Every structure is written in C-alpha cells, then in structure tokens.
Amino acid sequence: MPSDLDRAIEATVQRLMENDGPLSVVSVEKFGQQLPVLKHAPANLRDYLSYFSALNADKEFLVDGEIRLTFAECYAAARALAGGLVEGYNLQTGDRVGIAARNSANWIIAYMAIVMAGGVATLLNGWWQGGELAEGIAMVECRYVLADEQRAERLTGADVGNAEILIFEHDVLPLDGLKILLAKGGSAETELPPIDPLDKVTILFTSGSTGQSKGAWSDHRAVTQATMSYVGQTMVFFEILSATNGVSDLQPATLLNVPLFHVTAAVPVLLQSFAIGRRLVMMPKWDAEEAMRLIEKEKITYFVGVPLMSIEIATHPNK
Structure with missing residues (x-):
C-alpha cells in the first residue's frame, strides 16, 4: 500500500516531467x-561545471x-589550470590524467581542470601502495599523473610506463x-578544445x-546524466518540503570524508554539489570527535x- 510520501513523490516526479519541465x-x-536521458541536462561535464559554478x-x-573558496574562485582556478594543461602540456582530448592523492580542495580543482581541458580524469585509489598505483597508471596508459608527495614517494622506482608524474601540494591556495x-604556459585565456x-x-x-x-571509463553524457539524476531526486524532495514549509534557510553542507576516487564521493557528493549550491567541508582523515566539531561549527x-x-558518533562519550 503506497504511503502519503510515496504518492507525493510520484505526483511531484510526474509534474516535473510534464510540459517540458526540468x-x-x-x-x-x-x-x-x-535510452532515456534528461532533456535539459548539459551536454558535457565542462558545460555542467561552467553553468552551475556561475549560477x-x-x-x-x-x-x-x-x-x-567560493564556486567562482574554484572555477576560475580550474579554468586557468585547464589552459595550462592544453597549452603548456599539450594535453589532447582523451588523454588520461591520473590523480593520486588524498582528499583536498586541490584534488577537486585538479579534477575540474582535467575535465575542462578535455582530458580523462583517472581517479587512482589513494590507498594503493606503489606497485598497485603503478599497475593502475600503466593499465589505462596515463599520460600524466598528478600526485601529492606521499603518493609520489610510493611511486619512486616503480614502472609507470610513459606517464609523467607531476607533484602538487595540499593546504595551500x-x-x-x-x-x-x-x-x-597557458592561462584562463587559452582556447579549450570542443567536447562531444x-x-x-x-x-x-x-x-x-x-x-x-x-x-572503468565513462563518457561525458553518462557522467552528466548520472549526476543530473541525483539532482532530480534532490529537486523532488525540495519541492515536497517547500510545499510544507520544511526547507531550511541553511546552505546545504556536506562533511566529506569518503574518498574522492570512489563513485560515491565523485558523483552524488562532489558533482551534485555544483547544481545544488552545496558546500563541501574536507575531512582528510576520520576522527569521530573532529567530525562532531565540524558538524557543529x-x-x-x-x-x-x-x-x-x-x-x-552516536556512542561517543563527548557527543
């Protein structure tokens, strides 16, 4: 027997699908x-990032x-770095660029830059040891790998094929x-290649x-459609809550402590956040008491x- 909430969800979905709705x-x-696709979704991930970062x-x-950092600040940095990849590093559409690092703001901006430059963001498991990282890099034939110092050290002496390791830093702008x-070379003025x-x-x-x-690779339409499916789900519940005055005035905010190389953090958490204007609060290493402090602050x-x-959290003595 459908509940009142079931009926409300079904009616809201139907309304948002009708009459050329969102x-x-x-x-x-x-x-x-x-295959069914959402009609009004951006055509590629670069357009998605650009549109919602501006919004x-x-x-x-x-x-x-x-x-x-604001959405505008993150996008501006990523746009300049995308220009550096295209002009300075001669990145070609479809070139694989690995990211081997812990979670950070600069991990996310590196991901944005790779996508915007037309590259294939290759999300290497940051928990892998040197041999495992090297196998992943070689398997997908990365042209470049953006690594933090800890992962770069693990790769010392490992066979990474023809990949060039580029070391970047966390905890700075x-x-x-x-x-x-x-x-x-390259800048925000560098022309970026078209994306299909x-x-x-x-x-x-x-x-x-x-x-x-x-x-496992995905194309731009697949990732954008997957992301917009999550956005659609959020939109449905926002509509239902709005009808009952149940929407908070707070900006949505997520405590991000699952690894960005995993699909959970990469799509429903990170990418969906652009569309719903959600703040991401980094927590590189799990600690229950620190998590509670950040949740409150x-x-x-x-x-x-x-x-x-x-x-x-539920059982912590300092809850």
Whole structure:
C-alpha cells in the first residue's frame, strides 16, 4: 500500500516531467538501444561545471582547513589550470590524467581542470601502495599523473610506463598548490578544445575484490546524466518540503570524508554539489570527535560514510 510520501513523490516526479519541465525525458541511441536521458541536462561535464559554478558563484564551495573558496574562485582556478594543461602540456582530448592523492580542495580543482581541458580524469585509489598505483597508471596508459608527495614517494622506482608524474601540494591556495600545471604556459585565456557528449571523461577503478582491479571509463553524457539524476531526486524532495514549509534557510553542507576516487564521493557528493549550491567541508582523515566539531561549527546538513562512522558518533562519550 503506497504511503502519503510515496504518492507525493510520484505526483511531484510526474509534474516535473510534464510540459517540458526540468525532469522531462527524451531518447538517444547508444549500443543499438534507445535510452532515456534528461532533456535539459548539459551536454558535457565542462558545460555542467561552467553553468552551475556561475549560477552559484558567490556561495562558498570548498572548506579545507583554513582555506575557504567560493564556486567562482574554484572555477576560475580550474579554468586557468585547464589552459595550462592544453597549452603548456599539450594535453589532447582523451588523454588520461591520473590523480593520486588524498582528499583536498586541490584534488577537486585538479579534477575540474582535467575535465575542462578535455582530458580523462583517472581517479587512482589513494590507498594503493606503489606497485598497485603503478599497475593502475600503466593499465589505462596515463599520460600524466598528478600526485601529492606521499603518493609520489610510493611511486619512486616503480614502472609507470610513459606517464609523467607531476607533484602538487595540499593546504595551500589552488594556483599555488597546482602551479606546476602553469609552469609551461597557458592561462584562463587559452582556447579549450570542443567536447562531444560521447568523449570519455572519467576512469574509476573496480574494487579488485575478486581479481585484478579494472579501470572503468565513462563518457561525458553518462557522467552528466548520472549526476543530473541525483539532482532530480534532490529537486523532488525540495519541492515536497517547500510545499510544507520544511526547507531550511541553511546552505546545504556536506562533511566529506569518503574518498574522492570512489563513485560515491565523485558523483552524488562532489558533482551534485555544483547544481545544488552545496558546500563541501574536507575531512582528510576520520576522527569521530573532529567530525562532531565540524558538524557543529560548519552547520553540516548531510553526511555519508560507512555505518561504523555513524555508530562512533552516536556512542561517543563527548557527543
């Protein structure tokens, strides 16, 4: 028996799909099949980042220790760095660029720059040791790898094929931490290549729990549509809450402590945040008491993690 909430969700989805609404659907052909896609979704991930960064320009986006950046500031930095990749490093559409690092604001801005430059953001598992990192880099034939000092050290002496390792820093402003991408030229004025919706844009790795971990690629349309599906879900609940005066005045804010190389952090958390104007508060290493401090200080409205994290908070003596 459907509940009142079930009926409200169904009615809201139907309303948002009708009359060329924000969740209206059209079909595209892929692999010989007709597949439904959201009609009004941006055509590629670069357009998605550009549009929603402008829409939410003045809102705070990334909080990483003492560093606080708006959507506009993050986009401006990424746009300059994308120019550096294209002009200075001669990045070609479809070139794989690995990221091997812990979570940070500069991890996110590096990801944005790679995508905007037409590269394939290859999200290497930051928990891998040197041999595992090298295998992943070689497997997908990375042209460049952006690594923090800790992961670069793990790769010392490892066979990474033809990949060039570019070391970047955390805990500093993006154009300082990622300055290596501007070392050979390029800027925000550098022309970026056109992007087709079917161009590859990301590679994420399978868990390897039953065999060798594999790199799984996605194209721009797939990632953008997946992201907009999450946005559509959020939109439905926002509409329902608005009808009952249940919407908070707080800016949505997430405590980010799941790894950005995993799809959970990469799509529903990171990419969805651009569209809903959500602030991301970095927490590179889990600690229940620090998590509670940040939840209170930053007025966190959303948190995702493994069940043990929630249990540790619920049972903490200083709760």
